Amino acid sequence: MMAKTSTYFRIIALLLSFTLLTACNLLNNGGGGGGDDEENTSDESSTNINAKTSKVGDMPELRFAAARYLPWLPWFLADDEKLFDVYSEEYNVNIKFIGDLSYDATLSKFIARDIEAVVATNIDTLAKISTSGLETDVIIISSYSVGNDALLVSPETESIMSGQSVALKNLSSSHYLLDRYLLRHQIGADEVSIVDTSEGDLAATLASNRVSGIATWNPVVGQLLSERKAKVLFSTQEVPKEIFHVLVVHRETLADNPNFARALLAIWFSIMERLQGHNKGATLDSLAALNGLEREEFDRRWSTIELTDTPTRALSTLRDRRNHKKTMRHVRFFMGRHDIAAEVDVSNWVSYPGRTPNLLHFNARPLQNFVTPAEGTGETEN
Numbered sequence: 001m002m003a004k005t006s007t008y009f010r011i012i013a014l015l016l017s018f019t020l021l022t023a024c025n026l027l028n029n030g031g032g033g034g035g036d037d038e039e040n041t042s043d044e045s046s047t048n049i050n051a052k053t054s055k056v057g058d059m060p061e062l063r064f065a066a067a068r069y070l071p072w073l074p075w076f077l078a079d080d081e082k083l084f085d086v087y088s089e090e091y092n093v094n095i096k097f098i099g100d101l102s103y104d105a106t107l108s109k110f111i112a113r114d115i116e117a118v119v120a121t122n123i124d125t126l127a128k129i130s131t132s133g134l135e136t137d138v139i140i141i142s143s144y145s146v147g148n149d150a151l152l153v154s155p156e157t158e159s160i161m162s163g164q165s166v167a168l169k170n171l172s173s174s175h176y177l178l179d180r181y182l183l184r185h186q187i188g189a190d191e192v193s194i195v196d197t198s199e200g201d202l203a204a205t206l207a208s209n210r211v212s213g214i215a216t217w218n219p220v221v222g223q224l225l226s227e228r229k230a231k232v233l234f235s236t237q238e239v240p241k242e243i244f245h246v247l248v249v250h251r252e253t254l255a256d257n258p259n260f261a262r263a264l265l266a267i268w269f270s271i272m273e274r275l276q277g278h279n280k281g282a283t284l285d286s287l288a289a290l291n292g293l294e295r296e297e298f299d300r301r302w303s304t305i306e307l308t309d310t311p312t313r314a315l316s317t318l319r320d321r322r323n324h325k326k327t328m329r330h331v332r333f334f335m336g337r338h339d340i341a342a343e344v345d346v347s348n349w350v351s352y353p354g355r356t357p358n359l360l361h362f363n364a365r366p367l368q369n370f371v372t373p374a375e376g377t378g379e380t381e382n
Contacts, residue, residue, distance in 0.1 A: 312371055
């Protein structure tokens with residue numbers, strides 16, 4: 001009996017010892033190991049926050065350049081309001097906006113691959129970028145010129161005739177506009193002398209009477225008209241939808257960084273949305289201030305461009321193959337008779353949405369995905 005009782009008490013003692021040891025372990029571990037887990041979670045959260053804040057800065061820089069011209073002022077307003085930073089973070093890209101270069105410099109840097117995206121006229125995109133052999137994509141036609149480009153003459157001049165001279169930037173969209181005027185009036189391209197002139201010297205050149213006219217765009221057009229030192233002889237109002245403004249991206253860059261296009265489109269339409277709602281007046285005031293103009297004069301110049309101000313309209317514009325091909329016939333003729341692309345049918349350089357990309361491709365995929373984000377396979381028209 002005594003042996004059984006002793007054995008019984010030994011078992012009880014062992015159970016009590018095990019219980020006490022287990023309780024001590026629980027206390028040392030902060031209650032079932034929860035302390036270590038909370039500390040790890042805290043460290044992990046801190047790491048995630050740091051990663052998020054440094055993520056964009058650690059990514060390759062994608063450079064986008066625009067010259068400070070009327071059709072591209074919305075990009076400068078976006079930069080002024082830090083929208084490039086906002087949408088870079090949202091779309092997980094690292095965009096650097098470059099806005100302190102001349103127009104010619106932006107094109108040169110794009111051709112040299114020193115920047116990844118640029119805004120340009122359709123004429124310059126073909127005549128300067130495509131002739132360099134670069135594979136590029138147009139992801140949006142942001143606006144049309146409807147008077148922004150013009151052939152100007154002194155107030156007393158009635159026309160430009162054979163044997164006279166015109167100052168302009170050679171082989172540019174301004175040169176194209178002069179060509180369209182000459183064709184309308186059955187004047188040969190070799191019957192008018194071209195004086196290759198930088199934009200900054202055009203107003204003075206016209207005032208000097210050394211030429212019969214100048215071909216240019218805003219701000220020179222608006223400046224000379226407001227000062228009553230010139231009148232419009234011919235403008236893009238007479239050739240609607242032939243000169244337009246595009247955002248061009250290196251194709252390889254776009255393939256490697258699809259969110260680059262998404263972020264740029266989001267930035268553009270963020271400003272466009274404000275130009276349609278109750279903030280329109282304040283937004284136009286901001287754009288006028290960026291251009292250094294009083295609102296009345298700014299509105300006059302702003303009316304010379306037609307914006308693609310909604311994603312659906314922009315998509316429809318980019319897909320307007322019929323108008324693109326019609327314009328392309330004129331551009332091909334212009335480039336051919338000025339030996340910009342001798343013995344080459346430049347229309348074969350261009351491809352449109354839904355076709356195999358050529359040298360210059362109007363790529364609808366970024367806009368399509370912006371309008372209707374791709375689901376499943378994500379396959380959309382390119």
